[in-house]
Amino acid sequence: MLSSLYYLVPVLGGYAATSFYLLKNPHILHKKKRLPFHCRHISHRGGAGERIENTLEAFDNAVSNHTHLLELDCQLTKDGQVVVSHDQNLLRQTGHDVNIRDVTYEELPPYKDSLEVTFLPGHMSMGRDHHMPLLEDVFQRFPEMPINVEIKEENGELIKKVSDLVKRYRRADRTIWASMSDQIMKKCQAENPDMPIMFTPRRGVILLLLYYSGLLPFVPLRESVVETYMPSIINRTYFPHNRLMRNPFLVTLQDKLFMRKGLFKHLQDRGIQVYLWVLNQDSDFQRAFDCGVTGIMTDFPSKLNDFLHRQEDKHRTPEETQHTVTGDGVEMCRY
Structure with missing residues (x-):
C-alpha cells in the first residue's frame, strides 16, 4: 500500500x-x-421588458441603446416562412390558441397590447x-449586428432555411446557432458549420465536470459561446417549470x-x-461582471446601457473627463 x-x-x-498551469495558460494547447x-x-428577445418581444420595434430600441447582440427565436409557418417568435403556440403572445x-x-x-415579462413577473x-x-426582415434591417438565433424545434426545413438566409446575407461569422437540444444543435452545425455555436445544457454539465476534474485545459471545445442562467436569480425573477430546479439547496449548489x-x-482566454x-x-x-462574465442578456436594454x-x-x-458649464450654470461632462 505504501x-x-x-x-x-x-x-x-x-x-x-x-x-x-495549463488552466492559466490555455494558449499552449489551444488556438x-x-x-x-x-x-x-x-x-x-430584443428587450422584452421595454417593447413587445421579438418585434422590429424592440430590436430598434435595443440598437438605439447600444446593444452588442440581438437574441431572438425562430419558428416556421405553414407556408414555409421563417418567423421570429419565441412560442410555437400563440396563446400567451396573442390570445389565440393556434400553432x-x-x-x-x-x-x-x-401580439396582445401588453405582455408580461417572463423574467420579471408582474x-x-x-x-x-x-x-x-x-427573420429576413431582421437581417435586412440590421446587416452588421451580431444576432443569436435560437432554434426552438427539431425541424430540418427550419434549420436549412435559417442557414440559407445566413448565407444569402453573408453573416455566418456574426450569427450564433443557439438551442437547448443536443440533437438540434448537431443538425444546425451540420447544416452550416461556419456559424459559431453555444453550449447546450448537457454540454454545459460536461464543461463543469471537466473543470472540477482538472481535465478542462487538455480538452478541445467546439463551442464559441456559453449562454446560461445565473443560478441566484432562480426563485427571484426566474421560476423554472421543473420544481426540482427551484429547490433552494440545489440553487445554492x-x-x-x-x-x-x-x-x-x-474560457475567455480561449x-x-x-x-x-x-x-x-x-x-x-454587478455580480455577473464582478465574476468575470463577457456579457449580460437582459429584457431592459436601456437599464443595462445606463x-x-x-x-x-x-x-x-x-484627465479623461472635461467639465464645462452651460449657459444655465449647469456643469456638464464631455468625453
Missing part, C-alpha cells in the same frame, strides 16, 4: 500542477477562437408594433459550482465568450 502511494502521490501532484464581436450588452406551423404568415394574429411590456417579423472567476477567465441570462436588476448586473455607462464613468481618470 509503495503504491509512493508512486501515486507524485503522479497526482504532477497532474494537478500541470492542469493548473484562441477569434469571434468578430465581443458582447457585453445583449438584448433578450405557428398550422397557419400561413399572413394568417398570424397580432411587469408588463407594451409597444406600437404588434407584428411578428420575418449550482451557484457555488458555476459562478467561478477561474472558469470564466479560462476565446469563448460567457453570457448570463436573463438579468434585469443592477445588483445582478449601468454600463455608470461603470465606465467610475473608471475614467480626471
Whole structure:
C-alpha cells in the first residue's frame, strides 16, 4: 500500500500542477477562437421588458441603446416562412390558441397590447408594433449586428432555411446557432458549420465536470459561446417549470459550482465568450461582471446601457473627463 502511494502521490501532484498551469495558460494547447464581436450588452428577445418581444420595434430600441447582440427565436409557418417568435403556440403572445406551423404568415394574429415579462413577473411590456417579423426582415434591417438565433424545434426545413438566409446575407461569422437540444444543435452545425455555436445544457454539465476534474485545459471545445442562467436569480425573477430546479439547496449548489472567476477567465482566454441570462436588476448586473462574465442578456436594454455607462464613468481618470458649464450654470461632462 505504501509503495503504491509512493508512486501515486507524485503522479497526482504532477497532474494537478500541470492542469493548473495549463488552466492559466490555455494558449499552449489551444488556438484562441477569434469571434468578430465581443458582447457585453445583449438584448433578450430584443428587450422584452421595454417593447413587445421579438418585434422590429424592440430590436430598434435595443440598437438605439447600444446593444452588442440581438437574441431572438425562430419558428416556421405553414407556408414555409421563417418567423421570429419565441412560442410555437400563440396563446400567451396573442390570445389565440393556434400553432405557428398550422397557419400561413399572413394568417398570424397580432401580439396582445401588453405582455408580461417572463423574467420579471408582474411587469408588463407594451409597444406600437404588434407584428411578428420575418427573420429576413431582421437581417435586412440590421446587416452588421451580431444576432443569436435560437432554434426552438427539431425541424430540418427550419434549420436549412435559417442557414440559407445566413448565407444569402453573408453573416455566418456574426450569427450564433443557439438551442437547448443536443440533437438540434448537431443538425444546425451540420447544416452550416461556419456559424459559431453555444453550449447546450448537457454540454454545459460536461464543461463543469471537466473543470472540477482538472481535465478542462487538455480538452478541445467546439463551442464559441456559453449562454446560461445565473443560478441566484432562480426563485427571484426566474421560476423554472421543473420544481426540482427551484429547490433552494440545489440553487445554492449550482451557484457555488458555476459562478467561478477561474472558469470564466479560462474560457475567455480561449476565446469563448460567457453570457448570463436573463438579468434585469443592477445588483445582478454587478455580480455577473464582478465574476468575470463577457456579457449580460437582459429584457431592459436601456437599464443595462445606463449601468454600463455608470461603470465606465467610475473608471475614467480626471484627465479623461472635461467639465464645462452651460449657459444655465449647469456643469456638464464631455468625453
